[in-house]
Amino acid sequence: MENILLKIEGLSKKFGENTVLKDINMDIKKGEIIGLVGENGAGKSTLMKIIFGMPVIAETGGYGGNVTFDGKEVNFKSPFDALGAGIGMVHQEFSLIPGFKASENIVLNRESLKGNVFEIFFGERMKEIDGAQMKKRAAAAIETLGVEMDSDTLIKEMPVAHKQFTEIARELERSNTKLLVLDEPTAVLTEEEAEVLLRSMRNLAERGISIIFITHRLNEIIDVADRVVVLRDGVMIKEIETEKTSAHEITEWMIGRSLAKGQEEGEKNHSGTEVDLELKNLWVDMPGELVKDVNLKVYKGEILGIGGMAGQGKLGIANGIMGIHKTGGEIYYKGEKLELNSTYKSLESGLFLVSEDRKGVGLLLEMSIEDNIAYPAMEIKRDFIKRKLGGLVEWVDKSSIEENAKKYIEELEVRCMGSKQSVGELSGGNQQKVCMAKAFTMKPDLLMVSEPTRGxxxxxxxxxxxxxxxxxxxxxxTIIVTSSELEELRSVSDRVAIINEGRVAGILSPTEDLVKFGELMVGVKGEESNG
Known part of the structure; x- marks a missing residue:
């Protein structure tokens, strides 16, 4: 018992008549990494809110059961109580000040001060910030994390991975941190950056810090966690050592049913030969993406997967086709040359992109679900518009917009309070479903979807x-799916093109040996290099 840091017994929570957690029993040892998994709505967030003392728990009647932390029974009423006890939490959304340096963010509200001559006359309020000491403290926290990062860098000038490391370093700089809760810390990271973070987590565990790791990337759970806890519909379905299970088995526990063979591999029966889209010497000037010279043929009616390592250019291709970033070369669609660098022309021609950046590009977060779904079709195709007097009088058909949204809410199982709810209030998975509904409403002849299941x-x-x-x-x-998840591409695609160093390294059947995909990703040339 003395090695147990956190113990949860008979934990239950209701919001009104809705039971969101029921009889949860689990513990975490000192220096242990627990992987916490479950579908959206499984109860993960509520459990973390209880552990971290979020006010919404107390404001809604508290919880049943007992929580013991570091040998003492606790019932935190605020995050400050949890922080004081030694619990740190890094949320999905960054809470950093862009104009501040990493060091300033890491020690925010705990700045080092030094005296000066004015203190003698005017008291402690005249102490000034000790920048050198703050930098030293921040550097020590970064070193504990085990990554290389310049603490003098401004947050707004950092890559995403370093922002994530800054968030974690801020929690580690609190000298009493014993438990870290990491909520989807790798969701915005590339594969290489995620591996660095996983190594850092192992370093922290070796130093005796316990970690609750929440992620949808089950392979990361297998790689880094000591045990995995599976929640489904507010109930703890399974607790097991990761070395005794697999990502496939965890998936079945999460969704409550077996994954049939056909669901994993898909049905790949396309054998068309009519070229729908052809790219010749395509280059795209997209930050972080290297699209140099892509030559590719996409056949009518096929699902083409595009994969590759992070930063090698896979995401830039669709963005270039849609004119979102400066593009050169030639694009032929349905036999005709497509005007470059014109998003409107691409949309007008029957192309549509579900962007990898659903919050920044894909959605209008303040608008309703129904308006988000209808907006592109209304603007580009003039759908959902009623007309009289030969088109002299036009107005928005709000009932059709609502009816269309309700159809897709039902078909795609969007969990929401209704079609008029703001998209910004939805979970990531449900926001993605709204993006898909928007695309289907446009009825594109060629649909491109980038990172469709990220996060x-x-x-x-x-x-x-x-x-x-x-x-x-x-x-x-015709559908083009771009993804960092190779198994995902193999499950839906007729062919998979691998991009390496800004070019098509090769195109494979999804049933080819994984080793061949790996060779193309690291630059070993394939048999088919130009589609």
Whole structure:
């Protein structure tokens, strides 16, 4: 018992009549990494809010059961109570000040001060900030994390990975931190950056810091966690050592059903030969993406997967086709040359992109679900517009907009309070479903989807991928899926193109040996290099 840092017994929580947690029993040892997984709505967030003392818990009647931390029974009423006890939490959304240096963010509200001559006359309020000492403290926290990072860098000038490391270093700089809760810390990271973070987590565990690691990337759970805890519908379904299970088995526990063979591998029966889209010597000036000279043919009615290592250019291709970033070369669509660098022309021609940046590009977060879904079709195709007097009088058909949204809310199982709810209030998985509904409402002949399942749970992943396959089957539309998840591409695609150093390294059947995909990703040339 003396090695147990956190113990939870018979924990239950209701919001009104809705039970969101029921009889949760779990513990975390000192220096142990626990992987916490479950679909959206499984109860993960509520459990973390209880552990971290979020006010919403007390404001809604508290919880049942007992929480013991470091040998003492606790009932935190605020995050300050949790921080004081030694619990740090890094949320999905960054809470950093962009204009401040990393060091200033790491010691924020705990700045080092030094005296001066004015203190003698005017008291402690005249002490000044000791920049050198703050930098020293920040550097020590970064060193504890085990990463290389300049603490003098401004947050706004940092890559995403360093912002994530700054968030974690801030929690570590609190001298009493014993437990870290990391909520989807790798969701915005590349594969290489995620591996650095996983190594850092192992370093922290070796120093005796316990970690609760929440992620949808089950392979990361297998790689780094000592045990995995699976929640489903507010109930703890399984607790098991990671070395005794697999990502596939965890997935089945999460969604409550077996994954049939066909669901994993998909049905890949396309054999068309008519070229729908052709790229010749395509280059795209997209920050962080290296698109140099892409030559590729996409056949009508197929689902083409595009994969590759981070930063090698896979995401830049669709962004270039849609004119979102400066592009050169030639694009031919349905036999005709497509005007470059014109998003409107691409949309008008029947192309549509579900962006990898759903919050920054894909959605209008302050607008309702129904307006987000209808907006592109209304602007580009003039759908949802009623007309009289030969088009002299026009007005928005609000009932059709609402009806269309309700249809997709039902079909895609969007968890929401209704079509008029703000998109910004939805979970990541449900926001992605709204992006898909928006695309389907446009009825594009060629649909491009980038990172369709990034940061969403396994149940939403399956639904999104199934929706793409069904749209392809029902309409005959051509689909290009770009993803960092190779298994995801193999499950839905007719062919998979691997991008390396800004070019097509090769194109493979999804049933090819994984080793061949790996060789192309690291630059070993494939048999088919130009589609």
């Amino acid at each position: 969403i749970d396994v149940g939403a992943k399956k639904l999104v991928l199934d929706a793409l396959k069904e749209y392809n089957r029902a309409t005959g539309a």
